[in-house]
Amino acid sequence: MTDRRKYYPWVIMAACCFYAGAIIGVGTNCNGIFMQPVADALGVGRGDVASYVTVMGIAAALFAPFSGRLIGRVDVRKLMTSCACIMALSYFGLSRVTHLWQFCAFGALMGVGVALGSFMVLTVIVNNWFIKRAGTVIGIVFSSSSVVGVFANPLLNRVIRTEGWRFAYEVMAVVMLCTLPVIWTLIRMYPSQKNSMAWGEGEGETRESAQEASDAPRPFRELVRSRTFLLMLGMVAVSSFVVNHTSHFQGIATTVGFTAEMGALMISAAQAGEFTGKLVIGWLSDRIGVRRAVLTVVSVGGLALLGLLFIHALPAPLALVCAYLYGPMTAVGTVGYSLIVKKLFGNRNYPLVYPYVSITSTVAFSVGFPAIGYVYDLTGSYAPTFLAALAGLALAGLFLTLAMKGQED
Template identity: 25%
Template structure:
């Protein structure tokens, strides 16, 4: 690999000095963008109670903003590719980071609940949704031929874990300096990333006279990029075609529950629920960071299992275990962290994103490689809609009853229902492919 100029690189001790391919720098910056956007999207969870206490707003009013944020974030997924095709990877990342920064800055002078919904629900929801998993996948597909799976796994971990591991730091800032300081810190981090993105990211390797890492991708070279309008129309057309199939309804329905039982109630309401039981916000956020750490193990392990076992059975087990953990939460929350609570937190982490590999495989086997990716985009949208509905519903249940017990029980029951629904999915069949031997 490399150019003639690279082959004639400067000599050190008689040995040519090998240069790091720019693809790895691009992947590193993409990792930071995904990590930051995921962390900042979920940060409202640790600021919810301080905002309510400071501004006198109710849990129902603030939960609307959380719900809107999750829904907008998810619905952006099927159309993110169209945006990236229209304005490019670098411009999309810069625009998203600036929008997050501006939204956070503006939130420090809020005076009404509807402003929280506009800033965190719409502005930050659109911005973070534009640089989520689809963004990372497009960067990897353009810049890597070799090591694609490895880099996709690393970026996926950044997206999933970034939602949780920074919460203790943000909670500490909130405790020490107030929620406005945390909002300003987020804005500062986004602003600091902008010049890094502008310098390193490029839309394609050819923009800087390079080939992708690992050589030319013949399949990618043969594809003529769609216009943004055509991409949007195609995404809607695929949805219309699959909407009435049992496979899509079950996949979307179970992933709706997945969103309800993760981002919807745990990310958005675990810290406020722990606060109701006398637990410090930093302690509760620390438990969510533990969820993020176990998630890395669970995601990698689930990918390994998905290659070897029926993905329907894996989904059923994941949802059943999650249901048991959710049903146990009301009895375990208290001012201190006891060992049974740590077991529940570990279960949350191990199957937090473990549902993704089997769901992706089922989308592909049910709808084919051409439509499977777009179908998963819509299934992911259902995931975030479920999260958004759960955020609002859980807040309303807490406001009406005075605690979160009914919200935890409802989430646990839905997870058990998803475990049953997973078994009703059609058995995945790997079709024989004529021509060259399958890899």
């Protein structure tokens, strides 16, 4: 085998990073900068405009089970192309809207696109191409969306100021379409399609020997009724419900006497922590196992919550450190959940199981996020939410430990 074929898994990784950066980093991580200009232009509230993002998340979660069943049956490039084209159509449509209901309609369409070709597809492709270092590569791929988002937000914000928000949406549509050449020239579902081998294959173990016992195909009803499945969903529900503070950091900061600018810095610190967390979870999972990797990150997040509980007594630098250490917990919802599902159920069952993780996470997050605001409205303090989060993380850790009992890390 030529060196070019031998190292093709890393070409796959680079292509997946480009795709994730465009579809997730630009396509879903830059929605916030449009809220104010669109609301001002249409004469509605920012919360009204933000509702299309909620609709997008719900549509993606509901469509995910159908998308999961298509993986393996349909050429993965067709799924990714459908995702890119639907996203492009949605953003072009958003550039033409004149009423709020149109935003929600295109948000729902965008959710279908996200479900067709984002997290699930990328995880399955990486696991097919990497026997060794799969966790690290998944972390790198998902981190690329965070990196792109850091640069894309200010660039698009400048476009909005100079050319208007409608033109900025058109730019996003073009970015979605730029993924098509990469999809069709570089992406393949299996190494055999490029006369190549998965990374790590042939180094003392074969693809078959590297497969866990859980990777054997199992009937869908058997999967969803299993104790492992229910414990895993319990972990996802609890952790997604309680890890919702990042967007509240500005309010948390101003409540204890910090400036709004300090609150914005805390949000940025948490986002930087999320980027780090994606890399760390993937890297640790290859070295100490998925369960220990996730529990390590959650433990660090617990320390951050303890610090935030006493934020009123902290100097600004320590508050920023706590926000940064909080960030990696949010990475559990992307890299962590993907690796847990793969570990428990295998790559072949992954497309059947992960959609229900997505639904559970979306519903729990949608309830937990406003709950933090309601608790503050009732009590005048965010401290009860930090205590609830600490208890929730302990419970989620217990569910994860029980779910993975008997699994070798």
